[in-house]
Amino acid sequence: MKIIVPMAGRGSRLRPHSLTVPKPLIPVAGKPIVNRLVEDIAKILKEPIEEIAFILGDEAFFGADVVANLEQLAKSLGAKASIYRQDLPLGTGHAIMCAKDSLSGPAVVAYADTLIRANFDLDPEADAVIWVKQVDAPEAYGVVKLNENSEIVELVEKPEQFVSDLAVIGIYYFKEIGDLKDELQNVLDNNIQNGGEYQINDGIKAMMSNGKVFKTGSVDEWMDCGNKNVTVQTNSRMLGFLKDDGENMVDANVVLENATIVPPCYIGKNVVLKNTTVGPNVSLGDNAKVTDSTLKNSLIQSNVDIKNANLDNAMIGNHVSFDGNFTSISIGDYSVLE
Structure with missing residues (x-):
């Protein structure tokens, strides 16, 4: 075949x-x-x-x-x-x-x-x-x-x-x-x-x-x-299916400092969460750092630095620095919003 x-x-x-x-x-x-x-x-x-x-x-x-x-x-x-x-x-x-x-x-x-x-x-x-x-x-x-x-x-x-x-x-x-x-x-x-x-x-x-x-x-x-909206929706649905399949989607070495993960979520390697709630329905790539934020129903890639965010229905690319109080955002790779 x-x-x-x-x-x-x-x-x-x-x-x-x-x-x-x-x-x-x-x-x-x-x-x-x-x-x-x-x-x-x-x-x-x-x-x-x-x-x-x-x-x-x-x-x-x-x-x-x-x-x-x-x-x-x-x-x-x-x-x-x-x-x-x-x-x-x-x-x-x-x-x-x-x-x-x-x-x-x-x-x-x-x-x-x-x-x-x-x-x-x-x-x-x-x-x-x-x-x-x-x-x-x-x-x-x-x-x-x-x-x-x-x-x-x-x-x-x-x-x-x-x-x-x-x-x-x-x-x-x-x-x-x-x-x-x-x-x-x-x-x-x-x-x-x-x-x-x-x-x-x-x-x-x-x-x-x-x-x-x-x-x-x-x-x-x-x-x-x-497009962005349906891809974020697809991410949420896929996380739900993987949870039902019994897959472990959170890396064992994620650092939690006064932080909570609400499943289903995918959390990659070398992720640090401080004063933050992540989930449900969030994918967060490797080497991400999230501080003083609430993330849900969002698709976020690797090497990001997110602060002071309240995100819902968001899609963020790689190597993004984001500091702000927006919600339904779509930010491409290597963007800086501070």
């Missing part, structure tokens, strides 16, 4: 945090988004992963440190890491084809801006599976249309009339991903574009027209990391 991870986008909706760190590498509940996604998919598949192909953007932003992290991630799952580049933002189908040398055999395609919680077996009768989640407002999503045999027969983007309430979440399984490769090559060769881009959906629709059977795979939880 292979996992194909397109992650070349710059994450503009998550700025300023994605200006210095690629969005898939931003930690949520103490671990980068892409690490959580790939590890959770590997658990669901319940079979060995032989290769993980990562499609990155330009080397100036997705540099050697990013590659090293991804290679270590693949190694931790017993897999080979393959690194590809998408130099131009030409769509989801184009991104996948940047990894065409890896497009053979059974594979999962997963876009690295979402997290899931799921537990199911792949349908052996299906040529492909599209992960979906039931949603309350299907007109805001791409949805699947099913026939009487619960097979996917159509993909509809943001339907004005009700088609179904099963939204596509951006994770796909192909029994033979070479079939998708062939159809996407045809899309590229014939310059078939939607919105000025080459889309995976055009390859999938061609597979359906050729008789390939697509089924749905449902997830229990679908958590977005698209």
Whole structure:
């Protein structure tokens, strides 16, 4: 089994945090988004992963440190890491084809801006599976249309009339991903574009027209990391799941001086808390120092110095110095507010 991870986008909706760190590498509940996604998919598949192909953007932003992290991630799952580049933002189908040398055999395609919680077996009768989640407002999503045999027969983007309430979440399984490769090559060769881009959906629709059977795979939880507010919410939900799983998320050497931690929280290494209450639903990275503050429902990265803060629904990057009485803030890396 292979996992194909397109992650070349710059994450503009998550700025300023994605200006210095690629969005898939931003930690949520103490671990980068892409690490959580790939590890959770590997658990669901319940079979060995032989290769993980990562499609990155330009080397100036997705540099050697990013590659090293991804290679270590693949190694931790017993897999080979393959690194590809998408130099131009030409769509989801184009991104996948940047990894065409890896497009053979059974594979999962997963876009690295979402997290899931799921537990199911792949349908052996299906040529492909599209992960979906039931949603309350299907007109805001791409949805699947099913026939009487619960097979996917159509993909509809943001339907004005009700088609179904099963939204596509951006994770796909192909029994033979070479079939998708062939159809996407045809899309590229014939310059078939939607919105000025080459889309995976055009390859999938061609597979359906050729008789390939697509089924749905449902997830229990679908958590977005698209912008600051939803990423903070995803951090809170993930902390709750990890607590329920019995994970210890607070480093044993955290220094507490007249301080309280209200779970669930992730607290990294070498953290000092003075006259402070942290939690619930806070992630606090390594080497953080927090003084005379109250933090809740917030996602805060490493090497920060926070004083006199009352934070709720906040997202703070790395190497930030913050002294103030604001609440729902979003501060990027290396910022100083004193």
